[in-house]
Amino acid sequence: MIFTIAIDGPAAAGKGTLAKALAQHFGFAYLDTGLLYRATARKVLDGLDPVAAAKALSTHDFTRDGLRTAKVGQGASKIAAMPKVRAALIDFQQKFARQQGGAVLDGRDIGTVICPQAEIKLFVTASDEVRAARRFAEISQKNETATLALVLEDLRQRDQRDRDRATAPMIQAQNSILLDTSDLDASQALAKAIAIVAVHPGLLT
Ligand code: DC
Numbered sequence: 001m002i003f004t005i006a007i008d009g010p011a012a013a014g015k016g017t018l019a020k021a022l023a024q025h026f027g028f029a030y031l032d033t034g035l036l037y038r039a040t041a042r043k044v045l046d047g048l049d050p051v052a053a054a055k056a057l058s059t060h061d062f063t064r065d066g067l068r069t070a071k072v073g074q075g076a077s078k079i080a081a082m083p084k085v086r087a088a089l090i091d092f093q094q095k096f097a098r099q100q101g102g103a104v105l106d107g108r109d110i111g112t113v114i115c116p117q118a119e120i121k122l123f124v125t126a127s128d129e130v131r132a133a134r135r136f137a138e139i140s141q142k143n144e145t146a147t148l149a150l151v152l153e154d155l156r157q158r159d160q161r162d163r164d165r166a167t168a169p170m171i172q173a174q175n176s177i178l179l180d181t182s183d184l185d186a187s188q189a190l191a192k193a194i195a196i197v198a199v200h201p202g203l204l205t
Helices: 015-026 033-045 050-055 059-063 070-079 083-097 110-114 128-139 148-164 186-198
Strands: 004-008 029-032 103-107 120-125 177-180
Touching (some): 004 015, 015 029, 015 103, 015 120, 015 186, 029 033, 033 083, 103 110, 128 148, 177 186
Parallel strands (some): 004 103, 120 177
């Protein structure tokens, strides 16, 4: 069975948590595509050329320290606006999406560019304030200099860049379902997503 669940949306909307849980529920493979851009950005911060860094990604790059920092997130958003960087990463993502056994991918352009034929497309969002509060709760124990205002500013800057770029901008795919998680906790969001996926006839083939 080939079955792709594409999950797009802005930063810290809960896409990753939802995508991982959905993959586990249905026994599908899961890919956090933001990690590809973060791992590339990390190598660029080490001095590599962005396109060369994207082409040379290896599994070791995905387990490095610091991939989740705001600095690497901003770097990822910047190199993600470069068409040649995106081109270097597209083939791997498309093969992952159409593998046998089902796949869940989360990112910004999964339903629009990577896998327009995805059986299910979700656009997961939440208000800026809710997203910032969630991210702040996640990082404030580790990062003592973080403030809610700085986290909010960081998310807004990144979203604007990701939305305004010319290549593969973050937009809701026309045939995607909007899931606003502002008033939902992770298990409520998962229940809604499972209900959407479970009735798709493609699951039975
Ligand atoms: O999902 P994330 O916040 O870890 O992603 C980091 C950055 O990578 C994000 O700001 C934009 C970029 N990205 C992208 O352009 N396309 C994707 N499919 C995933 C991430």
